[in-house]
Amino acid sequence: MSGQHSKALMIIGHAPSGYITAKLLLGRFAERGVSPTWFLIAGIGGALAPDLDMIYFHLVDHRQHHHHTYFPHFPILWLCMLALSFAWLRLNHASKGAALAFVFCVGGFIHMILDSIVGDIWWLAPFVDRPFAMFTVPSLYHPWWLNFILHWSFALELLLWLWALLLLRKQSNHSLPP
Numbered sequence: 001m002s003g004q005h006s007k008a009l010m011i012i013g014h015a016p017s018g019y020i021t022a023k024l025l026l027g028r029f030a031e032r033g034v035s036p037t038w039f040l041i042a043g044i045g046g047a048l049a050p051d052l053d054m055i056y057f058h059l060v061d062h063r064q065h066h067h068h069t070y071f072p073h074f075p076i077l078w079l080c081m082l083a084l085s086f087a088w089l090r091l092n093h094a095s096k097g098a099a100l101a102f103v104f105c106v107g108g109f110i111h112m113i114l115d116s117i118v119g120d121i122w123w124l125a126p127f128v129d130r131p132f133a134m135f136t137v138p139s140l141y142h143p144w145w146l147n148f149i150l151h152w153s154f155a156l157e158l159l160l161w162l163w164a165l166l167l168l169r170k171q172s173n174h175s176l177p178p
């Protein structure tokens with residue numbers, strides 16, 4: 001890793017964030033009869049979807065540009081999709097597809113926020129070519145990933161896992177016979 005700061009990223013926090021998002025929203029869409037499993041898959045899928053551009057980064061771009069400069073990491077894309085899926089929800093009060101699209105887009109937008117904590121996100125892209133990050137991870141250790149594991153933001157990622165596991169446990173307690 002070059003420079004005095006590591007190339008920052010959220011390593012393991014996206015999957016549990018999608019699960020938490022879907023779990024917390026599921027009750028609101030229960031009357032549509034949406035499948036809880038598909039709802040969770042859509043939430044986790046949205047939370048992971050922006051990082052699919054890593055495939056392009058490695059295979060096509062040969063790591064020439066920060067993958068956050070590709071359009072799947074443009075917050076405006078997720079905001080527009082969020083607005084469209086919200087409009088769909090409002091226009092069709094029975095659509096299960098609208099509920100799945102909405103949780104997918106919420107998951108994707110939360111990905112932008114989580115990536116901005118310690119990573120660069122081009123919040124005003126494609127209009128302004130300038131990244132924003134809330135915090136930077138100093139490059140103190142080798143190998144590079146130690147910088148993340150020993151940084152406080154990694155505790156945040158672990159907290160997301162803890163929260164997700166608590167929600168999962170709550171659910172399995174509910175499904176136990178009395």
Ligand SMILES: [Zn+2]
Nearest residue numbers: 050051111115
């Ligand atoms: Zn990302």
